Amino acid sequence: MAFTEFRTLDEKSLVEYIKATPALSDKIGNNFDDLKIKEVGDGNLNFVYIVVSPAGSFVIKQAIPYVRCIGESWPMTKERAYFEALALREHGRLCPENVPEVYHFDRTMSVIGMRYLEPPHIILRKGLIAGIEYPLLAEHISDYMAKTLYHTSLLYRTTTEHKHDVAEFCGNVELCRLTEQVVFSDPYKVSDFNRCTSPYLDHDAEAVREDDILKLEVAELKSKFCERAQALVHGDLHTGSVMVTRESTQVIDPEFAFYGPMGFDIGAFIGNLILAFYAQDGHADQGNDRKTYKEWILRTIKETWSLFYKKFTALWDEHKDGSGEAYLPGIYNKPELHQLVQRKFMQDLFHDTLGFGAAKMIRRIVGVAHVEDFESITDASKRAQCERPALNLAKMLLKERRNFQSIDEVVSAIQQLQ
Amino acid sequence: MAFTEFRTLDEKSLVEYIKATPALSDKIGNNFDDLKIKEVGDGNLNFVYIVVSPAGSFVIKQAIPYVRCIGESWPMTKERAYFEALALREHGRLCPENVPEVYHFDRTMSVIGMRYLEPPHIILRKGLIAGIEYPLLAEHISDYMAKTLYHTSLLYRTTTEHKHDVAEFCGNVELCRLTEQVVFSDPYKVSDFNRCTSPYLDHDAEAVREDDILKLEVAELKSKFCERAQALVHGDLHTGSVMVTRESTQVIDPEFAFYGPMGFDIGAFIGNLILAFYAQDGHADQGNDRKTYKEWILRTIKETWSLFYKKFTALWDEHKDGSGEAYLPGIYNKPELHQLVQRKFMQDLFHDTLGFGAAKMIRRIVGVAHVEDFESITDASKRAQCERPALNLAKMLLKERRNFQSIDEVVSAIQQLQ
Structure with missing residues (x-):
């Protein structure tokens, strides 16, 4: 045969x-x-x-x-x-x-x-629902994001290499269109595909569709997603695309990969951790109020960004005299200028991360494909009580992302909005 | 044979x-x-x-x-x-x-x-040096820019069409690299290719290389140039790429064309008109003080942007229910929201235009390829007196572009900085 x-x-x-x-x-x-x-x-x-x-x-x-x-x-x-x-x-x-x-x-x-990722590897999302701590998760995922995003960007590569690969991945257009539809479009309009925890969140979903400032901001993010070929992103880096044990973190399923904005990957991961955080109250029971676990999730959110920042800028420092064409050494090698451009770059990336992360959260609550974190809460009223603050946080983050200066401020906002 | x-x-x-x-x-x-x-x-x-x-x-x-x-x-x-x-x-x-x-x-x-562009067609730059008014120039060039940029963007087209053409034009990488070098890199570092009206502008050229904020901002523009596939831009739309008579305006030489930021074309044209303005004092003589002609150039700068704004948004209005995927009618058709996103889009484009226009001016004064507007002023001291305010305006525009709300403010700044 x-x-x-x-x-x-x-x-x-x-x-x-x-x-x-x-x-x-x-x-x-x-x-x-x-x-x-x-x-x-x-x-x-x-x-x-x-x-x-x-x-x-x-x-x-x-x-x-x-x-x-x-x-x-x-x-x-x-x-x-x-x-x-x-x-x-x-x-x-x-x-x-x-x-x-x-x-x-x-x-x-x-x-x-x-490679077959043998037991005890499980999908990270299932581990988060089960309340399992992964002490190396932030370390590993920040490593993955820093290495893949840095080395496929113009910080490390020449324009020639970059445009060659950008052209290749333009071929993955159908998957990009699917993301455009389900992340940046459907949640903001009436669509047969949309679902929400009805009737509890019907008004919340309608409020998303009626929020002009939210729609203005999501248009800017969509434009970045469609037009900005910054690095080879995974394209679907939620907690269902990661398999874990306590010692191992493996990123799978990059079929949505293309040259897009780095913040789309970092935001997807952090946004899905935030969803996991808000779902915890729905998984709490008499034996486990999940309070400690929620603290661990917040710590992991903080560490994911902090370690990413540290590793990404370390790679940049290490290769600053290399062949990357974004910041030529002849122009940017003065230490204080190098730090200035780096801080600016990382701040913009942070704001992209918050914007994309928030968009990914919103679509999981009022869009087509929901997440098991919430779906496994069988009591719809209880589920809606978990989803609503998550949605409200996401709307606020998306609209006011540029006002956040640090990941600590984001963690504080999450703690306050419960 | x-x-x-x-x-x-x-x-x-x-x-x-x-x-x-x-x-x-x-x-x-x-x-x-x-x-x-x-x-x-x-x-x-x-x-x-x-x-x-x-x-x-x-x-x-x-x-x-x-x-x-x-x-x-x-x-x-x-x-x-x-x-x-x-x-x-x-x-x-x-x-x-x-x-x-x-x-x-x-x-x-x-x-x-x-097509052979028969006499009396001449290169626009030569007409500007000769002090010839072209009453339809702003009308024509705004038409060209609005039509070409709008229809090759995601405002008009589907992601599928867009990514197909983006991939194709990634092949023009060598010309993109040349622009990166001569516009965004060489003027900001010591380079054998750089020239300036020496010794008069030696310190000015050095000041460009030492200006950290300028270099921070030019990095952001370079990143947009390299990464943002917004529309099929001409890529070299200075006044030497346009042939004119009083009745006809013909855009030639798009060998630098690629999918890049729209503001790169609009900025190139406007930036070169500003250079022509500052060169006029060098061409004034007893018979013609060029004062009226300078007014005409300023009027043309203003009309180029105003008419572009009007025509571009008119095309957008006309096709807002079409197949363009950036702003889907199901999300953005409410009139006040449509206007809100349009104003935001045009403001961002205006700031890109000023940034790229300024970068194109700077490179013509301290970079490799100078313009005949200045080069034809044979007295080097006089030439430097024309170039210096042009350079200072460009530095200010590049750094403070986001503070400009209208083309009138730009024209005022030009008038003040002479």
Whole structure:
């Protein structure tokens, strides 16, 4: 059986596919007798198979030409797998500790073969719902963000390298359009796709659609998202795109990757931590009031930005005489000027981060795809009580982001708005 | 003689080339007896031939793989002709009245065949030096800028169309790099290429290199130039890229075209008009003190922006329910919100225009390529007296651009700083 044109794999044809692909069959010692295959795609877009044998293991991810959870009525290019593989390899090269290795990519079949993140790895979002602390999370994710964003920006690279890669990732336009729709558009208008915890948040959702200043500000963020090719961003860096153990943090699923504003990634991660914070009261019970855990989340938000700031500027300092074309040493090497431009750059990035983070929060409360943090709170009234302050904080952050000078001020605002 | 690979044309081989190219030989009625050919490239980059016969005429522009005025020691991709032809055709489709028609393009030979802009067309810069008023200039150039910039932006187009063209023009990276170097870098550091009216402006040039706030601001503009794919800009829209009569305004030479910030084009044009204004005192003589002409230039600066504002927002109003994806009608159609986002957009664009315009002025006074407006003032002391206030105005505009609310305030600042 040859795989010279695309078809959707099932467990049976997957075995044939592995047999025909040395990069994969070698991983399991070419032994197909004790092969265990399990489909684990949680259903939104793709098929994901875990393949385990006594000799080794891997994951197979196949993109299909439509949105899996909707069906063929919502077409979605399977070429997204190409950009996912490209981003996994590029980010993996820059930060191998926090990105699973790609063993194999097949563009025709839209198949990626990659490292299986074995138990006890779980999706970070599930860990946050369960109230599990990850002491190295901020350390790891700030490492990932600093390394991937810095090295794919003009701070590190030449215009020639940059424009070459920008052009390549322009091809991932369908996924960019999906983000434009669900993050920057649908929540701000009447749309069949929107949902909210009804009837409790009906008025809150309507208030979002009627808030002119909010809509003015979200237009500016959308324009940055569409037009500003600042770095190779993951494009969907929420807490469902990160797998964790206490010791390990692995960033997966960069199928939305493109050259966009750095703040979109940092904001996605921090915004989803803030959502996790506000969901905690809905998960509290007599055995655990989650107060300590909420403190840990706030600490992690603070550390994520602080460590990112430290690591990103350290990379900048380290390579300031390198080939990056944004700030040429002949112009910016005077120490006080170097610090001045760095502070300005980081302040702008901070404000982008808050804006994009807030937009990502809003869309998870009044837009199409909600988050399990809130959805797992079965009592709708209680869920709405958690969601409302999260929404209000997000609206305020988006509109007033430029007034925030530090992550401490953001954490204070979160604490006050409960 | 076949032209299957690149070679530099001369007058003799050009005739052979025309004979072998029906799109060109048809234009002159296939009659080679009374053919007149004249090389008129003013020398920076390309060869330009005017071809005239009794039956018709055209211009042949050939890009060669180096900078003509320097020689083979400064290589420069001849692929620039491809992007020039692409931009001429796209801008010509959007604004045929102000862009010469392209009859023929040959990528192998880097040859463009296009309309010959017959006398009395002259380069606008030369007209400005001669003190000639062009009553329709602001009307025409604002038309060109409004139509080309609006229709190639996300205000009018879908993300899919936009990213496709952004990717294509990423290929024009060598010309973008040249701009980065000569506009945003060299004037702010010691560079062998820099020149100024020495010794008069030596300290002024040094002050530019020592001005930390100026360098901080120019970094922000450079980042926008490199990263923000807002519209298909001409990329070099100074007064040397415009040919005029009293009735006609034709924009030529878009070989620097790429997807960049709109303000780069508007600023280039306005900045060069400001340079022309400051040069006038150097051209005044007993017969003509140029006072009236200076008033006309200021009026043209004001009208260029005012008419651009009016036409650009009129196009936006006209198509606000169209397929442009930046401001979806479902979100922004409420009249007061539509006006709010438009005012915000135009204010940001105004500040970009002032910033880029100022950067283009600075580089013409202390950078590599100067302008004939000043260069034609032979008395160096007198020239420096014209250049200094222009430089000071540009530095102020670049640093304080966000404090300007209207073009009238800019005109007042110019009048005050003489």
